[in-house]
Amino acid sequence: MKIEVILTPAELPALKQRDLRNAACVVFDVLRATSAFVAALHNGARAIVPVSEISEALARRQKQPDVLLGGERDGVRIRAAQTGGVDFDLGNSPREYTPDKVCGKTIVSTTTNGTRALRAGAGAKTVLAASFLNLAVTAEFLRQLSPAHVVFVCAGTHENTALEDVLAAGALCEMLEVGSSRRDDRTAQRAIPTQFSDSAEIAQRTYAQAKPDLTAVVRTSENARRLLAIPELRDDVPFCLQRDIFPLVAGLEADGAIRVLATAQPSK
Ligand code: MLT
Secondary structure: OOOEOOOHHHHHHHHHHOOOOOOOEEEOOOOOOHHHHHHHOOOOOOEEEEOOOHHHHHHHHOOOOOOOOEEEEOEEOOOHHHHHHOOOOOOOOOOHHHHHHOOEEEEEEEEHHHHHHHHHOOOOEEEEOOOOOHHHHHHHHHHHHHEEEEEEEOOEOOOOOOHHHHHHHHHHHHHHHHHOOOOOOOOOOOOOEEEEEEHHHHHHHHHHHHHHHHHHHHHHHHHHHHHHOOOHHHHHHHHHHHOOOEEEEEEEEOOEEEEEEEEEOOOO
């Protein structure tokens, strides 16, 4: 399995042009889009439709009045002043996507980076939305699928690389490598040979270094510092760093909606 990592949003336009029909794409926006999507699906949302622009979301609502509108600009919920009169129903905090609000609902979401990254990878054969909240089950799904080529896409923060996304991609690299014969100092549990591109090596080594105190390292990131400075959003940072509390595989389907592709037993 050849693994590469898209480290910066600047690489997204080129990714969109690439022939990814034989590849799997795993998109990370740890703070907070993919974390919010996984939380919504865990709490019973039927689907999430990622769109790039506010106007696209409003057009979807016109066609389907029962959809919920979610997302953010500058980290906060999109309001009537930005839409010409419509307040969005939800922001982008995974803690907002509770069963009472989202169960049985379809959510159309637009965020600054996450939905853009999902759209850029949409040409792949398999497109997954991943986070720390569903990392182990995503790793197992990829092991089972065993695609020849996997592209991990770090959504980033504005035009910058997001440390938290690179760390999550690095953690997944390490999980997939476990059992591979590449580094003979690890016991093989599942024989998936992996071939890391340099970007995957960077992500994996960055994670290995940060692993002893991941929370402390993530708190230094651009988006974490922004969220930690907003009282009602600061708890999103520790929330999004929880491991495997929502063991579901979230995949983008042919109709452009993200749904649950697979689930696993909650980790004890
Ligand atoms: C994004 O998509 O840019 C992020 O998820 C933004 C955020 O949630 O703060």
